[in-house]
Amino acid sequence: MLEELEVRNLGPIRSAVLAPGKGMTAITGETGAGKSMLLSAIRLISGATAGVGRVASGADAAWAQGIFDVDASGKAAGLARDAGVLDEDGDAAGTDSDESGRQELFLSRTVPASGRSRAVLCGHSVPRNVLGNVAGELVTIHGQADQLRLASPARQREFLDMAADDQAEREAYRAAWEKLQAMDERLHNLTNQEASARQRADYLRESIEQINKVDPKPGEDDELKEKRSRVENAAEIAQGVGSALSALDTAQVDADSDGLGASEAINHAIAALRAIHVGGSFEQAADRLESLNADLSDIIFTLSNEVDTDEDAEGLDAINSRIHELDELTRRWGPTLEDVIAWRDKAAFEVEDLDASPEKVEELKAQRQQAFDDAMKAADALSKKRKLAAKALAGTVTKELSALAMAGAGLEIRVVRRDASSTNQQNTVHDDESGSSASTWPLDVNGIDDIEFLFTPFPGSPQLPMGKSASGGELSRLMLALELAVAEKRTSGSSDMTFIFDEVDAGVGGKAAVELGKRIARLSRTSQVIVVTHLAQVASWADTQFVVSKGSTQGSGSKAPIETTVNEVTGDARVHEIARMLSGSESATSLSHAQELLASSKL
Structure with a gap:
């Protein structure tokens, strides 16, 4: 929510601070007092185009800043982190975060009397569009200059999807769409291979054949090099092992020897210590010797096996030849045999994609058709959810319009399913003149639907697209009705949104004005709402009220400049x-x- 808006030298406002409440805030004042400048300030920090004509007379620059309290894990804070102005802990110049998971974001804009404007986010200069993207998650302005945003089909689709709560269906469709796109790309690459691609396929096949001919095993080169070392040093190994066994256990090298080996000597020592029946340290020493003798016996057993090993010195040439073959593989596709094997397996998949044989093409076409069918199924599920939501949303909005002094007005939301059967385009893979293939008609990245909001502002009026069919006040009331209809769903996804309504009371009076104020107050129970109004029946519902007034600078004579003040x-x-x-x-x-x-x- 917007905690504070500060303005300096913007039009007639020399200095003003606005601190809206959590619920509904009304901005009132006589016509021409400068209420529009507060909206201009919010538009500036939302990334709108800056005009030097807004700078107060005699000032060097106009400046506006908004301080927003947001969810530290929300999208707005995420965009700020992506822009590099917040670290993962939410700390940056001009910011503060607390243990409750909330985060303050500072959005400001400076408009000099001459030169380019400067956008600042949390103390860091950023491109204007970055400021706009962050503000877009925090502020929604409904005024005559802002209604065209929902006039675009893309915005209308996003609004309907929010009302439909169809995130699961959209994610399922997006996954199917991406798979279809990937299959289209594979088919395109396969059927449009150039000479370089064919050369690549030949190289891969030859390389795979060379690797398969050698048939390397993981770690085989290390094992062979160890074996070669043993063969080359067989005599030295035999002499050393024999000497060690002679010292440890003479019976291992000479069965007729009467010499006492180390193991047998330790056994004598153990027996002598056990014969002492005092216990204590003697028993402990005997236990330690038994443990030592167990290790020694294991060593003797291992060495005795080495004596029996018959290293084939005549196989040394074969070992060296095999090592050479493996080294050639690692030199070209290594550095390790594991890397060589992984490269071969990956190359096999690439060859499949480069294999433009008729059988391979037909196989991929069948896979692509299945991907298309899956995408169509997901698109149909999404379309069904949208159509149900469109009917419910249009009915709710039409009822709200009647209560907002627009009896006979109505909204129709059309969800039109694109159907390839009524066109010359087909759903199957085909080759065009350029050799490319794979039409995805009637699907696109957003599904199979064309969505259009049609507004009837008064009885007898034709249905016309939004933004082209009503006055600013009528459109503002339409937007209020739309926001009321989806208030619960919108705030469940983003509780940080601030709604601003301007001209929403145009042409309204009496009981209708009371109903208008009541509905704005109802919206403010789930979101922060700021309304610029001329009607007491609307302002009376506000939790907080600010008055914009104008007057001459004191002590400047009859020609004193007019300045605007803002007071709660x-x-x-x-x-x-x-x-x-x-x-x-x-x-x-x-x-x-x-x-x-x-x-x-x-x-």
Whole structure:
């Protein structure tokens, strides 16, 4: 939510600070007082185009800053981290995070009287579009200049998908679509091979054949090199092992020897110690000698096997030849035999993709058709979910419009399934003049549907696309109705969103104005809402109210420049402002009416 908006030298506003509440905040004031400048400030920090004409007369630059309290794990904070202005702990210049998982983001914009504007995110200069992307997750402005955003089919599709809560269906379709795209790419590469691709295939086949001919095994080269070393040093090994066995156990090398080996000597020592019946340290020493003798026996057994090993000195040439073959493989495709084997296996898959034989092409076409059928099935499931949501959403919005003084107005949401059977395009793989293939019609990355929002602003009016069919006030009320219809779903996905409504009360009065204020207040129960209004019946529902007023600079004479101030009104001051909005005066009657209106404007 927006915690604070600070503005300096923007139009008639020299300096102002706005601290909206958590619920509904109303901005009021006489026509021409400068309320639009506050919206201009929010648009600036949202990445809008900056005009030097907005800089206050005599000032070097205009400046606006918004401080937002956001979920540290949310999308806005994630975009800030992606931009490099926050680390993984959420710390950066001009920011602060707490243990509750919340994060403050500072979005500011400087517009000089001459030159280019500067966008700053959390104390770091960033491109304007980065500021806009972050603000897009935090602020939604519904004013005459902002309604065209939902006029695009892409925005309408996104809005409907949010209302449909169809994330699971969209993810399933996206996975099927990506698989289909991958199959199309494989087919394209296969059927459009150039000479270089064929040369690559020949090289891979020859390399695989060479590796398979040698048939290397993992670790085989190390084993052979160890064996070669044993063969080359067989005499030295035999002499050393024999001498060691003679010292440890003479019976291993001479069965007739009467010499006492080390193992037998230790056994005598153990027997002597066991014969001492005192125990204590003597028993402990005997135990240690037994453990030592067990290790010694194991060593003697191992060495005796080495004596029996018959190393084939005549096979040394074969060993060297095999090592040479393996070294050639590792030199070309290594550095290890494991790398050689992995390269061969990967190359085998690549050869399959480069194999343009008719059988291979037909096999891939069949796989591609299956991928297309799977994508169509996923697209149909997504389309069904969208159609159900479109009917429900349009009905809810139409009811809301009636309560917002737009009886007879209505919204229709068309979800039109693209059907290849009504066109000349086909769903199967085909070759075109360029040799490419694989049509994905009627699918695209977003599914199989064309989505259109059609608005009827008054009875008898034709259905026209949004953004081209109504006044700014009517569109603002339509957007309010849309936001009310999806408020619960939107806030469940992003509780940080701030909604701003301008001109939503145009052409509204009486009981309809009360209903309008009530519905804005209802939306503010789940989201922060800021509304710029001329109607007391709307402002009275607000939790917080600011008044924008203008006046001459003190002590500057009759030609003093006009400056705008922004002040929060509470208590009696708010009663007086509501009275002014009701009747243009602050008479006892209007003040009484204002008090009554404020008392009754409660959900």
